[in-house]
Amino acid sequence: MTEWLLAAAHIAVGAIDAIAVLMILFGTANAFVSMLRVMRTHPAGHERRLVWITYARWLVAALTFQLAADIIESTLVESWDAVGRLAAIAAIRTFLNYFLERDMAEVRERDAARGEAAPVQR
Secondary structure, X not given: OOHHHHHHHHHHHHHHHHHHXXXXXXXXXXXXXXXXHHHHHOOOHHHHHHHHHHHHHHHHHHHHXXXXXXXXXXXXXXXXXXXXXXXXXXXXXXXXXXXXXXXXXXXXHHHHHHOOOOOOOO
């Protein structure tokens, strides 16, 4: 591989990981502030679930970015030990992503069954 491609891949991995960290930080701060507001006003459980679903969306997005960085990084490593570590990390992130998505779907189904479907936030 040429040197410029390796350098670009290293920069891309760093940038994508930084984006993921920023997403996690922003989502966490947003969830913290939202939960304080929700706890202060004593709303129904629906609003608490909405805060957690929104937080889960941020985490899923960040995990997806981290997985993308892992895929790029796997082209840079030269030892099988490093490839194994990356594969383990990618598997863990994929499972976390799967379970977060599943939990979000269950909450949406439960809310829809109760007739209080949460509005889609984008």
